[in-house]
Amino acid sequence: MLRYTLMRLGIFVGCLVVVWGLVYSGLAPRGLGASNGMWVVLLALVISAPISFVVLRKERDRASARIVQRVDRVKAGLEANRSQEDQVDDSARAQGQTAEQDRVPEQSQAGGQSKAPAQGQSS
Template identity: 60%
Template sequence: MSAAKPSAMIRYTALRLLIFVGCFFVAGVAVHFGLVPSGLGGSNMVWVILLGLILSAPLSYVLLRKQRDEMSEQIVAGVDRTKARLDANRTREDAVQ
């Protein structure tokens, strides 16, 4: 990982959050103007949050495919490095015995 470039996981999470905030705003406006029914009683905020989540999930899946692939490559590389280190430590321990 380079210090100048943010990790793929942080970038993906930030973009996912940004998409959710946008969808939350759109859902809130739609509920406010009656385009979408409001929640029951005092559950209006929960309803808007759920609408934001429902809208943002497929958008994130489609729009963030590249970032998700980069993040998974970064995770796989980290797991491979950890496995290599564990194998190196195991062979050193076996050599000592």
């Protein structure tokens, strides 16, 4: 990605030098009033964009392929974390159900008698 960016910047700087030379030699218009610097930069930008689009096509495709690979790795890592979290959650729930089932037989061994007073009885 850095290589593509530097190549694009190089094309822009080359166009900037050429446009600056053309403007100061009088072959290109100088702009209006004090806008000469801005005119040179904008004209260089407009010229360098289509040149970069055509010349750097292969490098842009390589950079985008690297970006897609990184995104796929991040997605795979997130999916692995999500599945690991699901496994931990499932095992915790299974342990909770086992502990709950262990408590139920203890209550039935006490003879089914409840320690709480029956409703409607007063002391």
